[in-house]
Amino acid sequence: MYLIFSFAMFLLGGTMAMVIRAELFQPGLQIVQPEFFNQMTTMHGLIMVFGAVMPAFVGLANWMIPLMIGAPDMALPRMNNWSFWLLPCAFLILVSTLFMEGGAPNFGWTFYAPLSTTYGPPSTTFFIFAIHIMGVSSIMGAINVIATVLNMRAPGMTLMKMPMFVWTWLITAFLLIAVMPVLAGVVTMMLMDINFGTSFFNAAGGGDPVLFQHVFWFFGHPEVYIMILPAFGAISQIIPAFSRKRLFGYASMVYATGAIALLSFLVWAHHMFTVGVPVAGQLFFMYATLLIAVPTGVKVFNWVATMFRGALTFEAPMLFAIAFVILFSIGGFSGLMLAIAPADFQYHDTYFVVAHFHYVLVPGAIFGIFASAYFWLPKWTGHMYDETLAKTHFWLSFVGMNLAFFPMHFLGLAGMPRRIPDYALQFADFNMVSSIGAFMFGATQLLFLLIVVKCARGGEKAPAKPWEGAEGLEWEIPSPAPYHTFATPPDVK
Amino acid sequence: MRVHAQRVGALTGGLLFPALSMADWTVNMTPGVTGTSNDIFNLHMTIFWICVAIGAVVFGIMFWSIFAHRKSQGAKPANFHENTLVEVLWTLIPLVILIIMAIPATATLIDMYDTTESDIDIKVTGYQWKWQYEYINEDFGYFSNLTTPSDQIRKRQTKGENYLLEVDNPMVIPVGKKVRFLLTANDVIHSWWVPDFGVKKDAIPGFINEAWTRVDKPGTYRGQCTELCGKDHGFMPVVVKAVPEEEYNTWVADQKAAAEKERELTQKDWTMDELMERGEKAYATACAACHQVNGNGVPPAFPALRGSAIATGDMAAHIDVVVNGVSGTAMQAFGGQLNEADLAAIITYERNAWGNNMGDMVTPKEIFDYKNQQ
Numbered sequence: 001m002y003l004i005f006s007f008a009m010f011l012l013g014g015t016m017a018m019v020i021r022a023e024l025f026q027p028g029l030q031i032v033q034p035e036f037f038n039q040m041t042t043m044h045g046l047i048m049v050f051g052a053v054m055p056a057f058v059g060l061a062n063w064m065i066p067l068m069i070g071a072p073d074m075a076l077p078r079m080n081n082w083s084f085w086l087l088p089c090a091f092l093i094l095v096s097t098l099f100m101e102g103g104a105p106n107f108g109w110t111f112y113a114p115l116s117t118t119y120g121p122p123s124t125t126f127f128i129f130a131i132h133i134m135g136v137s138s139i140m141g142a143i144n145v146i147a148t149v150l151n152m153r154a155p156g157m158t159l160m161k162m163p164m165f166v167w168t169w170l171i172t173a174f175l176l177i178a179v180m181p182v183l184a185g186v187v188t189m190m191l192m193d194i195n196f197g198t199s200f201f202n203a204a205g206g207g208d209p210v211l212f213q214h215v216f217w218f219f220g221h222p223e224v225y226i227m228i229l230p231a232f233g234a235i236s237q238i239i240p241a242f243s244r245k246r247l248f249g250y251a252s253m254v255y256a257t258g259a260i261a262l263l264s265f266l267v268w269a270h271h272m273f274t275v276g277v278p279v280a281g282q283l284f285f286m287y288a289t290l291l292i293a294v295p296t297g298v299k300v301f302n303w304v305a306t307m308f309r310g311a312l313t314f315e316a317p318m319l320f321a322i323a324f325v326i327l328f329s330i331g332g333f334s335g336l337m338l339a340i341a342p343a344d345f346q347y348h349d350t351y352f353v354v355a356h357f358h359y360v361l362v363p364g365a366i367f368g369i370f371a372s373a374y375f376w377l378p379k380w381t382g383h384m385y386d387e388t389l390a391k392t393h394f395w396l397s398f399v400g401m402n403l404a405f406f407p408m409h410f411l412g413l414a415g416m417p418r419r420i421p422d423y424a425l426q427f428a429d430f431n432m433v434s435s436i437g438a439f440m441f442g443a444t445q446l447l448f449l450l451i452v453v454k455c456a457r458g459g460e461k462a463p464a465k466p467w468e469g470a471e472g473l474e475w476e477i478p479s480p481a482p483y484h485t486f487a488t489p490p491d492v493k
Numbered sequence: 494m495r496v497h498a499q500r501v502g503a504l505t506g507g508l509l510f511p512a513l514s515m516a517d518w519t520v521n522m523t524p525g526v527t528g529t530s531n532d533i534f535n536l537h538m539t540i541f542w543i544c545v546a547i548g549a550v551v552f553g554i555m556f557w558s559i560f561a562h563r564k565s566q567g568a569k570p571a572n573f574h575e576n577t578l579v580e581v582l583w584t585l586i587p588l589v590i591l592i593i594m595a596i597p598a599t600a601t602l603i604d605m606y607d608t609t610e611s612d613i614d615i616k617v618t619g620y621q622w623k624w625q626y627e628y629i630n631e632d633f634g635y636f637s638n639l640t641t642p643s644d645q646i647r648k649r650q651t652k653g654e655n656y657l658l659e660v661d662n663p664m665v666i667p668v669g670k671k672v673r674f675l676l677t678a679n680d681v682i683h684s685w686w687v688p689d690f691g692v693k694k695d696a697i698p699g700f701i702n703e704a705w706t707r708v709d710k711p712g713t714y715r716g717q718c719t720e721l722c723g724k725d726h727g728f729m730p731v732v733v734k735a736v737p738e739e740e741y742n743t744w745v746a747d748q749k750a751a752a753e754k755e756r757e758l759t760q761k762d763w764t765m766d767e768l769m770e771r772g773e774k775a776y777a778t779a780c781a782a783c784h785q786v787n788g789n790g791v792p793p794a795f796p797a798l799r800g801s802a803i804a805t806g807d808m809a810a811h812i813d814v815v816v817n818g819v820s821g822t823a824m825q826a827f828g829g830q831l832n833e834a835d836l837a838a839i840i841t842y843e844r845n846a847w848g849n850n851m852g853d854m855v856t857p858k859e860i861f862d863y864k865n866q867q
Contacts, residue, residue, distance in 0.1 A: 203698045209697055250575075297587045311568040413519075
């Protein structure tokens with residue numbers, strides 16, 4: 001359910017990205033007006049973050065965590081049900097703003113005040129309500145994961161024997177519980193400013209527009225790790241499986257994940273280097289941000305060491321996993337460059353930033369989801385997917401993605417600001433390349449739909465353990481997994 | 494170092510796109526024209542090459558594994574999975590690299606924050622969607638608006654060389670002097686950026702941020718607003734002209750004289766035709782971005798003026814809206830932004846254009862008196 005919903009949202013958010021890239025194909029205004037362009041960038045960001053990536057990982061958690069820890073189902077099924085059905089409601093509200101007078105939210109997915117409060121469109125109140133509902137849904141999902149992981153593990157499965165995917169989700173769930181209330185707080189302050197005459201963010205009333213950014217990014221930075229940690233976990237399952245070799249440095253992987261999560265609370269102001277933070281604050285946030293590179297590096301080194309001297313095969317999940325490691329590292333490098341505060345004065349709010357976060361989110365979160373989907377599809381459906389089509393899907397996505405986002409580095413360095421519907425002539429060539437890549441990447445995703453539908457309807461029967469090197473409890477039960485697995489808990493040595 | 498880095502950058506670009514390496518396919522940051530921008534450029538190149546080196550090692554080992562340890566080549570998996578020494582090493586080495594990186598970055602950052610001992614102070618105020626430059630020690634100031642014609646944007650005309658990066662009144666600064674910018678905003682957050690100077694700072698309503706630059710090479714430098722500020726965020730460029738000091742001094746004297754002349758306009762006797770003519774021009778720069786040239790607006794955020802209750806209603810209410818703005822909406826208080834002559838001309842124009850045939854007019858003197866009563 002979560003997965004279907006998130007794929008629908010992925011296509012909707014993707015369509016909006018196509019509108020953006022179509023407008024930016026050439027200089028000049030051709031397809032949409034600036035007002036609508038801003039609505040598209042805003043909705044694209046919100047839908048992809050809250051509608052596509054987060055629910056997809058919750059879906060994977062709901063399906064796989066019980067199988068991986070030897071539990072019959074999630075601990076709190078009714079709450080699970082509720083947290084899912086809140087999502088379509090939230091997105092119905094959010095998408096309906098497109099048809100309201102004054103249009104949808106047009107202030108960017110970061111909705112900086114006062115553009116989103118005093119100067120926001122009338123639909124902002126609906127947007128706030130939608131965010132509240134999504135937040136409630138996420139928190140309930142997170143509580144469910146924590147309750148399941150802490151209480152329902154099979155006898156003998158100690159914390160340090162849990163699969164990496166379970167570990168990363170456990171940490172993600174704590175992050176969610178810590179920061180979603182902060183997001184709820186900041187939108188509530190907006191609600192008060194807009195409708196009840198308060199001045200949290202209105203300088204004329206003694207408020208502070210910069211306060212908004214501090215509170216928002218205190219949520220926002222852990223949020224990016226919420227979107228990437230479960231992918232780290234999934235990749236840590238997949239690479240050992242197709243290398244036929246145990247994960248290198250399991251314990252250090254767990255500690256690195258924990259370290260990333262903790263540090264993520266201490267770096268929020270690196271999104272705000274140009275707002276005039278005092279120089280001491282600036283230095284603190286620069287150093288803390290650079291520190292994150294250390295545990296992230298440990299993860300990448302561990303993955304490479306796992307592949308080193310293994311026996312590798314390259315089925316679709318492995319292809320996506322390898323692309324994940326390479327492209328995520330490139331996103332990590334540009335992140336390191338952005339962390340250097342003086343250089344950030346040049347990069348900030350240009351296409352360099354757009355390139356950076358698309359490099360960590362598309363090959364990071366999205367490729368992580370694709371890799372997981374191919375990895376576990378045989379377990380879900382009981383059929384093997386079409387390997388040739390899946391490999392085509394991978395190569396087209398890989399080329400399209402790089403074509404779309406790599407030139408954005410160049411555009412940013414040449415001085416093109418983000419979130420503009422039209423640009424000076426020297427940016428024309430790379431924008432065209434980028435748009436072509438984006439169309440290619442977008443169209444390719446329909447192929448994924450085809451592969452999944454085909455796999456669900458039939459195909460070669462999948463054995464209990466379709467991947468030679470895979471390890472874990474989920475491969476010891478038949479494919480497809482029966483309803484309520486592990487009624488008697490298995491023993492884990 | 495700089496030239497070397499540039500060459501390498503060009504070379505990399507050439508290798509990636511062999512057939513396409515020409516001027517428009519710029520792939521790297523420019524070193525800029527100030528000390529700060531050069532420092533930033535050097536930091537940028539250093540960290541870039543560090544990343545390339547790390548990438549080469551890590552990806553090298555990875556590709557080697559992919560190539561040499563394929564199962565199809567009969568590779569047998571080894572069974573090692575932990576090694577404390579290696580793990581400690583690859584935690585400590587990156588840490589050392591980061592510390593080496595952080596040292597020059599800290600020095601540059603502290604230098605960028607040193608806004609003391611400036612020669613000239615300019616207050617930069619962001620408005621939706623234009624910049625105001627006030628030379629606070631010289632007692633004059635003006636607005637800087639985009640001049641690219643709408644026909645070029647809507648593809649009815651060929652685009653000019655500086656498409657979207659041209660303004661009516663650029664900021665003018667002398668070369669070789671430390672110029673301090675005091676940045677703030679009138680409505681939402683904007684961000685003032687000139688890439689060649691390495692200066693980018695947010696302009697935030699209710700706050701005053703500081704930045705500085707010292708330009709040694711005369712020339713025209715262009716940048717843009719870099720914080721999403723609404724509909725026309727992409728249409729508020731920054732243009733700065735750096736000129737020799739004598740030229741700057743002449744320019745300042747001219748500006749002061751012009752400011753004096755503007756003030757005299759208030760006392761002049763105006764005819765309806767003069768006001769309408771001036772009004773049409775002033776409306777186009779100050780009002781048309783929101784209310785549109787044809788007065789139809791973009792409802793509901795920007796209401797239509799054609800046939801509106803304000804523009805065809807009571808004169809006093811109309812003056813109030815234009816001079817004081819409407820709080821809680823995008824309508825700004827233009828009383829402080831425009832001189833009396835322009836305010837009177839705009840109000841008169843709005844009451845008599847696009848079929849709003851009120852037939853009445855307001856003179857700059859009346860506006861002057863109105864402002865003084867408040």
